[in-house]
Amino acid sequence: MNKLHLALFCFALSILRVGNADAAILNFDDVTADAEAAIADGYAGLNWSNFWVQNPQLAQVADFDSGFYHGVVSPDYSAFNADGGPASIRSNSLFDFRSAYFAAAFRWGMQITATGYRDGDLLYQQQLLVNTDAAQLFNLNFAGIDRLEFIASGGEDYLGAGFHFTLDNADIAAPVPLPAAAWLFGSALAGLLGLQRRNA
Numbered sequence: 001m002n003k004l005h006l007a008l009f010c011f012a013l014s015i016l017r018v019g020n021a022d023a024a025i026l027n028f029d030d031v032t033a034d035a036e037a038a039i040a041d042g043y044a045g046l047n048w049s050n051f052w053v054q055n056p057q058l059a060q061v062a063d064f065d066s067g068f069y070h071g072v073v074s075p076d077y078s079a080f081n082a083d084g085g086p087a088s089i090r091s092n093s094l095f096d097f098r099s100a101y102f103a104a105a106f107r108w109g110m111q112i113t114a115t116g117y118r119d120g121d122l123l124y125q126q127q128l129l130v131n132t133d134a135a136q137l138f139n140l141n142f143a144g145i146d147r148l149e150f151i152a153s154g155g156e157d158y159l160g161a162g163f164h165f166t167l168d169n170a171d172i173a174a175p176v177p178l179p180a181a182a183w184l185f186g187s188a189l190a191g192l193l194g195l196q197r198r199n200a
Contacts, residue, residue, distance in 0.1 A: 092146070101136065106160035
């Protein structure tokens with residue numbers, strides 16, 4: 001194997017590493033210092049629809065039995081679906097939603113339907129059964145999606161009628177878009193070919 005082939009092999013391996021997912025555990029503690037706020041598009045490189053964060057201590061949530069308190073895994077914030085409505089996460093590039101902690105804010109035995117899409121095609125769907133007394137870890141392992149939707153329904157009115165749920169410590173991996181990786185590889189390849197011609 002000559003030097004050029006070895007260099008190309010090394011660059012190919014580096015590109016594979018660049019294209020791999022950049023994993024992060026989102027605890028939502030860095031969204032705001034206020035009691036609650038909407039999650040803005042661009043947070044963690046993703047677009048967020050109808051997701052807010054809340055610190056139940058600062059917000060002075062009256063009922064300490066609610067999932068707003070029990071749903072906080074890593075202090076001091078957790079995300080929630082505003083008004084109990086559908087909420088979603090989107091991206092222009094593919095991402096993996098591996099796992100997260102969920103709890104129901106008010107309803108006992110509430111169901112959250114998590115659905116993952118790629119280019120409009122349904123790839124994954126999982127039903128999450130949640131309660132108000134503790135955050136539960138769910139391993140979804142939705143890989144290579146560009147849209148993730150959550151819709152809550154059912155359950156018994158325990159502390160209130162709203163279909164609110166909390167989300168915390170979400171394990172999300174967002175890959176580098178392929179065009180960026182391909183551009184980097186192409187630039188490196190052109191440089192190596194130029195060096196080979198100059199040394200020939």
